[in-house]
Amino acid sequence: MRAYEWRVTPPLNPSQDPDYVPDPARWRILGVLLVTVFMALVGVSIVNVVLPSIQTGLGASQSDIQWVLSGYALTFGIVLVAAGRAGDIFGRGPIFIAGLVIFTLSSIAAGLAPDASTLNIARFIQGLGSGLLNPQAIGMIQQYFRDGERARSFGLMGTVIGVSVAIGPLLGGSLVQIFGVEHGWRWTFLVNVPVGILALVLAFRWFPKPMLNGSPPARAAPVEVADPESIPLGRSWLPFTKTRPAGYQPRDLDPIGAFLLGIAVLMVLLPFVESRGSAWTWTMLPAGLAVLALWAWWEHRYKLRGRSPMVDLHLFRGAGFTNGTIISGLYMLGMTSVWVLVALYVQNGLGRTALEAGLISLPAAVMAAFGSHWSGGKVMEYGRRVVIWGILCALFGLGSSVLVIHWQTAFGLNFWWLLFTLSFVGTAQGLVISPNQTLTLADVPLDYAGSAGGVQQTGQRIGTSVGIAMMTAIAFATLAQTDWQTAITVGFGAIACVVLVALAVAVKDHRRRLVEVAGTA
Missing domain, CATH: 1.20.1250.20 (MFS general substrate transporter like domains)
Structure with a gap:
């Protein structure tokens, strides 16, 4: 077997680059x-x-x-x-x-x-x-x-x-x-x-x-190593390449990996976005998961051959990146469906106009903008706690909105009270999405900033498509047996269950960070 020398080129870590100007x-x-x-x-x-x-x-x-x-x-x-x-x-x-x-x-x-x-x-x-x-x-x-x-x-x-x-x-x-x-x-x-x-x-x-x-950004000088496996675990995500002349910058798009991941995402998303498709469409879902596994195998083998994979799977060894990606996917799986269900309820359940359905979301959007601006200045101080507060805010908004919907019939409450309760859902968006993105990508090397961001956004897109298909299906299945009030209650309850899982992951990651801080003190 032919022997190779290897080098590891340390990418610039955006949060820890001492030469940053x-x-x-x-x-x-x-x-x-x-x-x-x-x-x-x-x-x-x-x-x-x-x-x-x-x-x-x-x-x-x-x-x-x-x-x-x-x-x-x-x-x-x-x-x-x-x-x-x-x-x-x-x-x-x-x-x-x-x-x-x-x-x-x-x-x-x-x-x-x-x-x-x-x-x-x-x-x-x-x-x-x-x-x-x-x-x-x-x-x-x-x-x-x-x-x-x-x-x-x-x-x-x-x-x-x-x-x-x-x-x-x-x-x-x-x-x-x-x-x-x-x-x-x-x-x-x-x-x-x-x-x-x-x-x-x-x-x-x-x-x-x-x-x-x-032109690519400047990189640190290469470090020669005889055995990649000897590198400490904390740096095991670094991309390995065969030794090249000084200053060599590999440009490896990994076309087969890009093709496999694209096909996998297509096959996973298609059954959910093509809701009127035939039954065979759903056979693409397990096939897509199989292709996703094949893609992961390819990326692993690609790296072992000394090439630079499209997504270095060792990124997922970082608990912050993995937990943040899971949180964003789960949050989008649940909360994106809120506005679809609200629009259906206001127009079909209450017989209101499309303009009124649009106005219901206006205070929430304003609060989302305010929450994003506030959290942008506080996330480095409070860390994952900002995301936890946001998820709790979302749960409160869901619960109080269900009360308003039921009190419309029981006490004659005006449905415009949803302007107030749904504003908590908007505030949650501002406290969760941008801060979570900041924390998730904080320790991602600059060399993988784009692909890591793409991974996170892909998880959000899959979560959005799957969530809308699931939550609307649950609501309509309930509606077929009862009324709109019960259908929205069940739909919001299903959303809350997903968001609670996201909350558990956020709390787990927050505790991990506290342990790390205590260990370095």
Whole structure:
């Protein structure tokens, strides 16, 4: 057997890099990222309220309308990790700009679509563009910010998320009102175009030139080791490569790993997003899990061969990254369904308008923005406790909302009290999502910032798709036997059960951190 010498190239740990020098352009870079994230999220939330207008304007079938949402979700989820890895290797700036161009052009194509098939193709491409640029945004925050500044940056991103979620439905309804049911939906896509062009201009003007041409960040000098297994466990996640000349920078996208993971995510997501599919569609779920296992085996073997895998599975040996990823997946599995159930209850259960259903979520979105801003400045001080407070806030919001729904009949309570109770759900979003992201990625090496962010976002996408399918199915199964009040109660109860599991993981991780701090004291 041929013998090799090995080296380990220590990646820059964003939280512990002694040579870090703040880039004077970092806040302008963040501005570009926030503008783009705002555009992408408004593009998602705005579509939800104009589906009837699309159906009327294009004469689309129910299946066509479902794929307006599902097609975007599929391509977005499939490319996240591979796109993050490409940014880690070839430079996050060019991948971000490529995704921004694709998203903007596909928005034009969607707005001008002559039929439902063209619209759905444009939505597939739009999901691809969003999947390319989102991991780069997380990776660039990891790259350009440290410690408290990074937490505040993620907090600002959370604020933008909250505002975009609030504005999207209202903007969509207003555009339909102004331009009519027949053509108003087109402007919900075309409104992305000026924002996309502005973001492109700012990116070319403000992004550092090395970022634009794809030059990788500087790396520490290689350390020669005779046996990779001899490296202490605490550093066992470091990527190994065969000895190369000094200064050599491997550029390994791991195409087979990217293909296997993409197929696995597609097969796992498809049964949940294609809810009207036939029974055979569900056979893809166990097959997808098998492909996921094959992908994990490939990544392990790929690393043993001295190559740099798309996702170094040793990242999951870090309890902070693993627990944070589980928390985000479980939280999205449960809480994303709240707004779907509320919209169904307000419109179908109470006979209210779509505008009233949209207004119900407005205070919650404002509180989500406030919570994100506050937690961005406090997460480094309080750590995982912020996430625990957020999950408790979510449970209180679910329970008090159930009381309001039942007291409507028992005591004649006005349903607008849901504005108050659901605002706790919004506050929870601000206290959980951005702080958890900060804590989860705190110790991830810069070399894997994009792919690690992609892994976390993929878990969120799977959680969202699975959760919406499960919780709505539970609610409708209950509705078939009882009434809307009971259906919402059972649905919210199922959500609370999932969120309680997330709470248990958060408490466990908080205790682990306390033990670590005590051990180093």
